[in-house]
Amino acid sequence: MPMEREGQTRRVTSHDIARLANVSQATVSRVLTGKSGVAPERRDRVLWALEQTGYRRNAAATAMRTGRTRTAAVVVSDVRNPFYPELLATLGSELAAHDYRMILWETGAGEDHAAAAVREHLVDGLLFCTAMPGSPALAAARSAGVPVVLLNRTLPDAGVDQVSGDNHAAAATVAGHLLAAGHEHLALVTGPADASTSEERAEGFRSVVRAAGVRWLEVAGDFSHDTARTLGHELLRGQRHPSAVFCVNDLTAFGVLNAATACGRSVPQDVAVVGFDDIPMAAWERLALTTVRQPIAEMAHHAVQRLVARLEGDDSPPTHRRLPCTLVVRDSTGGASPIRDA
């Protein structure tokens, strides 16, 4: 039943679709906007009618009319760090529950595109997971008045809602765990100096170790496995190597674990290793990493709540929510029993 006949180009309406599919216009609308709650059999009839008629709902026209795209962008700097895909999986379902589409932008190559898209109001709001001072997309969002929530990495005086783990307290717990096991030759592998997560975790660790009067060695990584593997090799190949290494994220810790294997050092007997994030592979038998579990789902939930509230007009002062984290002890620091007893 083609609705466009020779010499006749009447525009197909959603009313036509509803009649053809034998459903209500509300049902057609639910299918068109991707809402749930339509029985599969009815949904199939609507899709069939859409195909028969070649109907096109014009998103550009809707966006011009409503000023809304119902799209939220998530910005991350490195989707190859498995922490971010974990966060994205929860953000996607939380946003869908509020009837928002999620799109992902990776900074770097895409950052100028993202900034341009924000300026053009192609998205209603932004969840920024890897904020750094001077991020172009962040600056664009703020100058365009697009609501922003900083998630995971935060910025002082950002003037927007922020949600993060309590990095400082959790890293202090890590330092206590290593000191209690009797370690006196400690090393710390940090991330980029501008990243709040790295700085807060490093400072939490330093504060406890300093108070205990123990000296520590410090090297600067970049959150990546490969850099950490090179640094780990430098740290561990000599005879007087550290007996414990705290890394500000799990990927960095895996780099040090692999370097230990390459140098013939046993973990945890020769060197204990601790990470931060508790990404799923930290629990793998081959890696068995002691680390800090961030409450990823809870963080994503709070960030989406704040963004949706702002999109609905909440203009209360910005909040910064820091969620508590948990130390998860695995084989890389000797499992449940302290190293001294091993």
Next chain:
Amino acid sequence: MPMEREGQTRRVTSHDIARLANVSQATVSRVLTGKSGVAPERRDRVLWALEQTGYRRNAAATAMRTGRTRTAAVVVSDVRNPFYPELLATLGSELAAHDYRMILWETGAGEDHAAAAVREHLVDGLLFCTAMPGSPALAAARSAGVPVVLLNRTLPDAGVDQVSGDNHAAAATVAGHLLAAGHEHLALVTGPADASTSEERAEGFRSVVRAAGVRWLEVAGDFSHDTARTLGHELLRGQRHPSAVFCVNDLTAFGVLNAATACGRSVPQDVAVVGFDDIPMAAWERLALTTVRQPIAEMAHHAVQRLVARLEGDDSPPTHRRLPCTLVVRDSTGGASPIRDA
């Protein structure tokens, strides 16, 4: 210099921006559309002028005028499988080089949203990395006439361009590698039955093993680590366990490696393990997985080339490009020397 004065709301034009920033209108346009090739100092002046005036280029208006969003969507089913972030990183830079923005949709929770967005022409084209028969977003794209390229997973008679690794040939090579090492108790861990990658790899493996008159055991996984770890435990805990296991992707192989560790089996002495993809962690010392390297960057390059050609009006018959893959031998099958000599 606010352009909106009391009692006066003249619309700010890009001409105003150019004058205020002391650059050409072409430069303003380049900055607004996120193109490269603008000197940082000039770009900063344009951004400053945009902020001063509160200028908004309206993407919805542009999209209505041109019928184009210059946005391509990449659809994947599980961004937590590290293969996809690797692919995304290359797709993002390839698309940016053609002046297209990339957005990511994950199927599952987001699939209906993606289908709706495609029907609304919010994106110009679609790169589908995890096609399955009956994918709603794929059906929506085809009925809406939005160009689609299938990348990685393919579908018979899809009627669109497809780019994949030569899965059948590569898996046949894996079977030859294991048979040459003298293995006679083989196991195969597949993925979902509908996924072309799993089916082609399984069939390539079977064809060689069958021809050699060697029997093999087969179990169905789902591409995930956790399912594979459970299956691996079943396979390896008994005394008469397989001496070699081929897994249709790397995550599955890591699950079997971890199960081997949990069962106290040495790799490769008690059991050899082979994966498929060569994601970066396959090279980690703690995992050291023999696997098949897919030419990820080349696959992404060809897929973007095809999509851009279609967007520019190429209506030649659809092509299916299969790119050759390479066997990478690591410790999980005994490294460079065959197991028989170990």
